[in-house]
Amino acid sequence: MAEFVVDSSHLADSAGVVDSSHLADSAGVVDLRSDTITRPTLGMRAAMAQADVGDDVYLEDPTVNALEAEVAALFGHEAALFVPTGTMGNQICLRLVAGPGEEILTDADAHIVTYEHGAAAALFGIQTRTVVSKRGLFDTDELLSQVREGDWHTMGTNAVAVENTHNRGGGTIQPLTELTRLSVELRRRGVALHIDGARIWNAAVASGTALSAYGELADTMSVCLSKGLGAPVGSVVISSAERIAAARILRKRLGGGMRQVGVLAAAGRYALAHHIDRLAEDHARAQQLAERLDVPADQVHTNIVRIDGVDAAGLVAAAAEQDVLISKVATDRVRLLTHLDIDGEGARRAGDVLAKLLDR
Ligand SMILES: Cc1ncc(COP(=O)(O)O)c(C=O)c1O
Secondary structure, three states: OOOOOOOOHHHHHHHOHHHHHHHHHHHHOOEEOOOOOOOOOOOHHHHHHOOOOOOOOHHHOHHHHHHHHHHHOOOOEEEEEEOHHHHHHHHHHHHOOOOOOOOOOOOOOOOOHHHOOOOHHHHOOEEEEEEEOOOOOOOOOHHHHHHOOOOOOOOEEEEEEEOOOOOHHHHHHHHHHHHHHHHHHHHHOOOOOEEOOOOOOHHHHHOOOOHHHHOOOOEEEEEEOOOOOOOOOOEEEEEOHHHHHHHHHHHOOOOOOOOOOHHHHHHHHHHHHOOOOOOHHHHHHHHHHHHHHHHHHHHOOOOEEEOOOOHHHHHHHHHOOOEEEEEEEEOOEEEEOOOOOOOOOHHHHHHHHHHHOOOO
């Protein structure tokens, strides 16, 4: 490791305090809007401060290189690439499996067609075609029936993109048997499978599935470090060595070639070491909220509680008045996400406030 002096003076005011002291200044507010709102713990900040760094565009950042190797191995792939956001990760993957004038099939509620501002079309000229899913869960036969073989007349499907867990679906987990069936059939047809695994960690922990079991089904994956894992920034693209070499050029083209980002990769490595298993706590708190709010337990697979049939804007505003923050995701739907910064007491208080507002 290179010689350096750590200036830890910025940590001084929290010296000797337990790792959750970063929560202190938000006491009173229970923020369930998203699992992206977490702030790095002191342990994570210390790992960031001590990270060995270099210029990653020159492939010389040892911490980034270590993170990439670690994530590739976890998913059983040859290589990986650190990118700033899940959106960039997804879009790089889509471009790896389809080009201008080519087609990607996905579901109508997928993040890539809901929250990425038409990037596949705007940046790469990729056509997306969608099928409607139930709570984000695809019906394998229905999805496969929409995969088209191209010829001189017909637009063929180059790739299928699946989200696991599914954000708008309410944190739902794609069953491994169905994912496997889809992957096998797509391979037989020469169609690629991309998995948007922003919350694949939640799926793995909740279903007891190995990350490598998901990895082996996908040709490309994008996984996020900045959602449930609690890193401040960062996603990782996973694929073959050949595709990751191409991904590196795409990342540069998109302005995502970063320099001494070992400080950020260190947060990701810390999250992998300390924050995967604890996702089970978030899932338990989501169940606690579901029970309090009469949401059927089997609708809550991971850390997202989706409540349908409500006046979303009214409920969000009324809850905020009582320091409980939730998200409106449709006019009649809200969502609550549990995460690293929500403890048992916060979940209990939010449950009480929302139950009263919902008359449940
Ligand atoms: C399923 C899914 N994919 C991708 C992303 C994009 O991640 P980012 O916000 O880092 O671009 C998100 C963000 O919430 C997501 O939920």
